[in-house]
Amino acid sequence: MVFRALMKKPSMRRPVSTLACLVALSGLTFVLASGCGRSEAATQRGDEKTVVAKGPKAESDSYAVEMKATGPYAAGKEGTLEISIVPKGAYHMNDQYPYKFKLVDPAPEGLTYPKPVLKREDGTFDEKKGSFKVPFVASRAGKAKIAGTLSMSVCSAANCLMEKLDLEVDVDVK
Numbered sequence: 001m002v003f004r005a006l007m008k009k010p011s012m013r014r015p016v017s018t019l020a021c022l023v024a025l026s027g028l029t030f031v032l033a034s035g036c037g038r039s040e041a042a043t044q045r046g047d048e049k050t051v052v053a054k055g056p057k058a059e060s061d062s063y064a065v066e067m068k069a070t071g072p073y074a075a076g077k078e079g080t081l082e083i084s085i086v087p088k089g090a091y092h093m094n095d096q097y098p099y100k101f102k103l104v105d106p107a108p109e110g111l112t113y114p115k116p117v118l119k120r121e122d123g124t125f126d127e128k129k130g131s132f133k134v135p136f137v138a139s140r141a142g143k144a145k146i147a148g149t150l151s152m153s154v155c156s157a158a159n160c161l162m163e164k165l166d167l168e169v170d171v172d173v174k
Contacts, residue, residue, distance in 0.1 A: 056169040062091045063154045067134075067167040075141045075173050078114065083150060083167065085130040090156040092127045097153035097162065099123060101132050104147045111144055112137045138173040145170050 058065045064086045073079040083101060087093060099120040103113045114135045115122065123132040130152070138144050147168035154161055 054166055054168060056167060058165045058167065061088065062156070062161055063087050063152070065150065065152065065165055065167070067150075067169045069169055069171045071171060073138060073171055073173045075138055078135055078137050079171070079173075081134040081136070081146060081169060081171070083132040083134060085150075085152055085154075087128060087154040090158075091154040091161075092156075093125055093130050094153035094155045094160055094162075095125075095127075097160075098151070099125065099130060099132075099153070100151040101134060102149050102151075103134070103136075108145060110139050110142075111146065112139070136171075138171070141173050143170055144173055 056067045065083070067081055067083045070080055070082050085093070085099075097120075101118045101123075103116045105116060107113050107116070114137065118132045118134060123130060125131075134146070134148075136144075136146055145168055147166070150165045150167055152163055152165065
């Protein structure tokens with residue numbers, strides 16, 4: 001009622017409407033400052049970090065990654081390794097992330113990689129698991145070390161983790 005009475009006076013219209021705008025802007029500023037204008041799941045590309053695994057497995061509270069030999073392997077023939085990514089707990093595979101596995105370059109002596117960089121479309125991904133089949137050819141019998149870097153991401157309702165994992169595994173070529 002007081003507001004209507006003030007609005008009837010032409011001299012009061014401008015200050016009241018200015019006051020209303022200031023109150024609205026203050027409320028908007030508060031909402032933006034409190035983080036409601038930004039998704040918790042949004043992360044910057046620069047948030048990626050490299051976790052040094054230097055082995056066939058990497059594990060945290062939010063995921064388990066394993067690179068394993070699926071042999072047998074024969075010299076001169078193509079073989080494959082499998083990399084599996086399994087989110088844990090409230091985490092799931094990030095359906096927006098460009099998953100990638102890049103083998104070491106140059107390849108170690110005696111090894112060649114038909115596809116040195118595997119991208120998301122080369123693998124199989126759903127909400128609860130991701131995997132790559134990594135092809136290689138060993139030119140001679142014996143032990144061979146295959147290594148590379150996996151770029152991966154898992155998300156929960158609160159945040160997304162993006163990591164680069166250095167993985168390696170020894171294979172026995174007959």
